[in-house]
Amino acid sequence: MGCELLCCRLFVPLSLEEMAAGLQTQSPLSNLLRQEPDGFCCYLDRATRRCTIWQRRPLVCRRYNCNDDPKLQVVLREGFTSFGRLIEQSKLIPRDRWQSIPLLSRSPAGEVKRGRRRASGRRTKKTPAE
Ligand code: SF4
Numbered sequence: 566m567g568c569e570l571l572c573c574r575l576f577v578p579l580s581l582e583e584m585a586a587g588l589q590t591q592s593p594l595s596n597l598l599r600q601e602p603d604g605f606c607c608y609l610d611r612a613t614r615r616c617t618i619w620q621r622r623p624l625v626c627r628r629y630n631c632n633d634d635p636k637l638q639v640v641l642r643e644g645f646t647s648f649g650r651l652i653e654q655s656k657l658i659p660r661d662r663w664q665s666i667p668l669l670s671r672s673p674a675g676e677v678k679r680g681r682r683r684a685s686g687r688r689t690k691k692t693p694a695e
Contacts, residue, residue, distance in 0.1 A: 570614060571637050571666065574604040574645060577625045588623065598623060604645070631666045638663050 577598035579588055589599040589607055599607040608618045616622055631637055635655035636648075641664050643654070 570605065570609065571640050571645075572626075572629060572631050572634070573606045573609045573616075574600070575636075576600075576648070577606065577623055579623055579625075583623050586621070588618070588621075632663075635660075635663075637666060641666070 579590065579596050579598055584590060584596060591597045591599050601607055605611070606616075608616055608622075610617050616626070635658060636651040638658045639651050639654040642658075643650075645651075
């Protein structure tokens with residue numbers, strides 16, 4: 566099971582301990598986790614849509630809940646444009662109008678299926694069509 570990978574394109578600040586443990590940063594003077602030129606985290610496996618350092622992923626990734634982030638509500642409606650726009654627009658969407666973050670899962674044959682998750686972060690029941 567994977568997701569739409571919205572949060573694996575956000576900035577992830579690292580602690581000094583995480584940097585000392587060898588997690589890659591944007592530059593020698595940065596504390597941000599390295600991103601590829603298209604904005605995805607360098608530790609994301611594109612084929613499996615999974616984190617390749619799951620057991621030692623940064624604390625920010627461990628604590629982050631995509632269904633509790635107003636910035637992703639803007640991404641769901643408008644796509645990703647810029648962080649400035651995310652911050653500005655996310656203040657305008659009332660919590661009761663938030664959409665749940667889509668989940669993706671793969672069938673045994675490898676097909677990607679879309680599912681929905683409640684705003685609480687739990688998956689909703691699949692419909693028979695899924
Ligand atoms: S470290 Fe893993 S969980 Fe964190 S942004 Fe990168 S791929 Fe995603």
